[in-house]
């Protein structure tokens with residue numbers, strides 16, 4: 001491992017938050033009380049929190065200064081105009097509708113762009129995205145390349161859409177029965193895997209041929225852009241900003257969770273070029289979020305978001321971001337820990353199938369692995385496997401995804417390399433006695449998005 005490959009933090013620390021580690025006995029009690037679900041553990045009881053990179057970002061001094069510039073007028077806030085101008089400049093879309101977070105945008109888009117019975121092809125599903133699509137009568141179809149489902153396969157741009165799968169679906173179902181193509185950059189559940197510019201161009205060309213719209217899930221678009229700069233021919237000398245702009249030039253709009261690449265703690269938005277869709281979106285946003293000029297966000301939140309989105313495109317920031325995640329992944333790999341390869345943009349995913357070969361998938365190996373890692377070390381992670389995938393709406397059977405993973409998600413600008421060392425050591429220690437990880441069964445299973453609040457017990 002060449003430590004020179006990893007840049008030091010491109011920031012100085014100006015405010016700190018103290019964390020503490022509770023004892024192993026206490027952690028055992030906590031995990032039992034939380035029903036072996038890391039979502040149900042109190043943050044106070046966590047030492048290093050890698051549950052998610054969503055809304056856990058550290059804001060900059062400039063963003064905090066922006067918070068003081070909040071214009072909390074009910075209508076026409078100047079912060080909305082700042083956000084709108086920023087998104088127009090950076091993404092290139094004509095219209096922006098603010099929402100309280102990403103799923104608010106997904107709710108609006110699914111309602112205005114899906115007719116019941118229509119198909120919504122996408123490069124692997126995301127939990128809330130698919131939920132809103134299905135709730136509005138859409139039928140999700142996974143058209144990601146096959147390689148994305150193979151955890152150990154180390155190839156670039158594993159998030160790409162398989163164009164043959166897309167064209168076959170269009171030919172079979174008819175273009176009029178495709179609501180739109182949902183293209184995620186990067187693909188969260190595939191392990192934070194990026195999509196190449198070449199693939200985005202090809203998807204645009206194919207959908208243009210059939211008159212089908214393409215909406216991006218833009219949640220981690222800046223992380224995706226870094227991979228393009230680093231790994232795709234012809235982009236080494238381009239700025240992150242220019243790459244992001246080109247990516248969106250092949251889309252009709254996007255949904256955005258501001259809680260990730262906008263470097264804030266809450267917020268989101270929906271973008272589109274189409275005037276008619278925009279008019280409908282504005283009618284609906286009033287019902288679900290708020291006025292079209294705040295959409296569930298405070299003025300100060302929109303200000304911080306506009307500033308954060310611009311900061312995220314600074315090369316030094318995004319290089320450190322991607323490489324800090326890679327540092328953790330490389331450490332684990334060197335110790336023989338099975339992880340999803342290549343290492344993704346926002347998280348390292350442990351491959352629970354290979355970590356716990358003694359458990360079957362219906363014993364929820366990833367769920368149990370996450371709970372055991374917490375007991376081992378006070379490090380909180382999250383299941384991304386059969387529990388997250390939920391049940392098939394029609395048959396009631398569990399979706400059984402090929403990827404059964406535990407996600408170690410790194411918050412942006414929050415932890416140091418030394419924290420990554422502590423996490424790596426904890427995982428390596430647990431791997432040494434992995435046979436002791438027991439299977440789980442449900443004691444409470446919610447009907448929707450069950451992973452958030454489900455409870456389990458050890459078998």
Ligand SMILES: *Cc1c(COP(=O)(O)O)cnc(C)c1O
Pocket residue numbers: 054101102103104126128129184188217219256257258259267268
């Ligand atoms: C987080 C996320 C969303 C949903 O956004 P929220 O802000 O959590 O509502 C959608 N898509 C992807 C890929 C995400 O990671």
